[in-house]
Amino acid sequence: MMLKAEKEQKKRLKYTAIGVTVMILLIIGYSLHKPLPEGFTVTKWDRAVMHVVEPALRVAYYYPSRMFSKASNMVYWTRGALNILSKTLGLLVDTQGQIDIKWHEWNGTPVKVYRPIDNRTSTDGAVIFIHGGGFALGNVEMYDSLVERMAFEMKTLFISVEYRLSPETVFPGGILDCEAAIDYFFDNASIQFGVNTSKIVIMGDSAGGNLATVIAQRRAARNASPALAGQVLIYPLLQMADMQTISYRYFHSRLSGYALVDPESVAYYYMFYAGIDMDEKAYLIPSVISNGHVAKDLKPEVEEMMSHRIVIESTRNYRNHSISERWEIERNFEAQDLMRPFLTNPDFSPLMRKDLSNLPPTMVLTCEFDVLRDEGLIYAQRLEAAGVPTTTINYENGFHAMLNFHSELHEASKSVEDIEQWTLNVINNA
Numbered sequence: 321m322m323l324k325a326e327k328e329q330k331k332r333l334k335y336t337a338i339g340v341t342v343m344i345l346l347i348i349g350y351s352l353h354k355p356l357p358e359g360f361t362v363t364k365w366d367r368a369v370m371h372v373v374e375p376a377l378r379v380a381y382y383y384p385s386r387m388f389s390k391a392s393n394m395v396y397w398t399r400g401a402l403n404i405l406s407k408t409l410g411l412l413v414d415t416q417g418q419i420d421i422k423w424h425e426w427n428g429t430p431v432k433v434y435r436p437i438d439n440r441t442s443t444d445g446a447v448i449f450i451h452g453g454g455f456a457l458g459n460v461e462m463y464d465s466l467v468e469r470m471a472f473e474m475k476t477l478f479i480s481v482e483y484r485l486s487p488e489t490v491f492p493g494g495i496l497d498c499e500a501a502i503d504y505f506f507d508n509a510s511i512q513f514g515v516n517t518s519k520i521v522i523m524g525d526s527a528g529g530n531l532a533t534v535i536a537q538r539r540a541a542r543n544a545s546p547a548l549a550g551q552v553l554i555y556p557l558l559q560m561a562d563m564q565t566i567s568y569r570y571f572h573s574r575l576s577g578y579a580l581v582d583p584e585s586v587a588y589y590y591m592f593y594a595g596i597d598m599d600e601k602a603y604l605i606p607s608v609i610s611n612g613h614v615a616k617d618l619k620p621e622v623e624e625m626m627s628h629r630i631v632i633e634s635t636r637n638y639r640n641h642s643i644s645e646r647w648e649i650e651r652n653f654e655a656q657d658l659m660r661p662f663l664t665n666p667d668f669s670p671l672m673r674k675d676l677s678n679l680p681p682t683m684v685l686t687c688e689f690d691v692l693r694d695e696g697l698i699y700a701q702r703l704e705a706a707g708v709p710t711t712t713i714n715y716e717n718g719f720h721a722m723l724n725f726h727s728e729l730h731e732a733s734k735s736v737e738d739i740e741q742w743t744l745n746v747i748n749n750a
């Protein structure tokens with residue numbers, strides 16, 4: 321057993337480390353100051369926080385992507401930097417000892433379970449959470465404060481899945497890891513945790529939103545029973561066959577240089593996930609972000625699945641800021657050959673799934689300052705057209721990955737409340 325003094329010492333060390341990190345962040349924030357785009361988060365507090373966070377993320381994420389000669393080194397650096405930065409987040413979340421947290425291993429996949437201790441007041445539903453990070457970054461621990469907070473506020477059991485990351489484990493490894501754990505959970509949740517398995521919701525952000533979408537689609541396709549009660553897709557990554565949607569073009573014309581998820585990063589991370597050695601193939605990126613990787617014969621299918629973007633293009637104008645026209649496609653036949661197996665494969669690009677009719681009630685969250693905004697909106701429209709009860713919220717002042725700052729930013733905290741409300745409603749009406 322650890323001695324009390326030793327424990328205190330450890331705690332002091334932890335707080336010192338956090339203090340030092342915060343100091344460094346403040347210094348970075350001050351020295352790399354850059355005005356935020358108009359409308360980027362609303363309240364004064366949020367903007368003050370973002371003036372520190374955004375430059376820190378630029379250092380962790382954006383500059384390195386241009387610094388390393390090997391793309392894989394960029395991934396490992398960013399992974400490490402985010403793991404450290406994230407320790408300064410969510411410190412104020414207090415669940416009053418009401419959530420019991422334990423690791424399990426289910427069919428080979430590590431899973432963390434967040435269980436409300438008082439089973440007389442908790443719901444009998446559950447949420448499966450799949451974290452984001454471009455299939456290559458992040459882990460269960462990084463999302464601890466968010467998941468624990470939701471388990472506490474919703475009085476609902478959460479599980480968070482530690483799937484393996486790329487480039488070490490590539491498509492479809494992450495999907496299979498999640499499914500192995502989820503199958504176990506459906507088989508045992510009732511006996512082990514008193515969960516009614518008709519009331520299980522799947523939830524994921526960014527690349528985790530991709531995995532959640534894919535898993536929900538695969539369960540629907542094989543009529544898995546019991547069905548999922550709902551899915552919550554938080555700024556999900558759903559396709560890479562059109563990297564010139566209006567939200568991508570908005571980034572190019574107005575957001576370039578900020579620590580937001582940028583087109584090049586989407587291409588790098590998605591292609592690493594596809595199993596392509598981006599240390600060797602980095603020269604394909606300029607062509608890919610122009611859509612030069614889409615072979616001619618795939619175009620009709622892509623156009624059909626993306627057709628709802630017309631609605632978005634005609635109704636959304638980003639506060640009347642002009643958006644650049646589509647620019648010339650830089651064709652690359654090598655990129656076309658490499659990406660052919662993936663672009664219209666719904667397990668990789670779930671926006672390309674044709675039949676969406678059997679899916680559970682869905683909540684899609686998108687953010688204005690996000691290259692992925694349009695694919696989320698398009699998927700929501702396609703779900704609605706397929707008769708799936710769908711709730712769509714676009715956060716006009718939100719940005720990609722804002723949920724990682726749920727305890728620091730009002731805008732992000734509000735989105736967590738929206739998610740909790742919707743999910744509880746689905747659980748209680750399942």
Ligand SMILES: *[C@@H]1O[C@H](CO)[C@@H](O)[C@H](O)[C@H]1NC(C)=O
Pocket residue numbers: 439440514
């Ligand atoms: C709550 O937990 C107690 C102790 O583990 C158990 O005896 C009881 O059956 C549980 N109640 C419900 C509603 O699951």
Ligand SMILES: *[C@@H]1O[C@H](CO)[C@@H](O)[C@H](O)[C@H]1NC(C)=O
Pocket residue numbers: 504507508511512
């Ligand atoms: C989980 O469910 C499977 C399949 O029903 C069963 O074989 C296994 O014993 C269960 N595990 C536990 C710990 O209950």
Ligand SMILES: *[C@@H]1O[C@H](CO)[C@@H](O)[C@H](O)[C@H]1NC(C)=O
Pocket residue numbers: 639640
């Ligand atoms: C954008 O332009 C339209 C038409 O000119 C106008 O009605 C609307 O108020 C403008 N929106 C903003 C946010 O400026």
Ligand SMILES: *[C@@H]1O[C@H](CO)[C@@H](O)[C@H](O)[C@H]1NC(C)=O
Pocket residue numbers: 516517518519749750
């Ligand atoms: C589980 O929930 C469903 C849907 O609300 C309900 O019909 C069923 O009776 C519940 N099962 C148990 C064992 O409580």
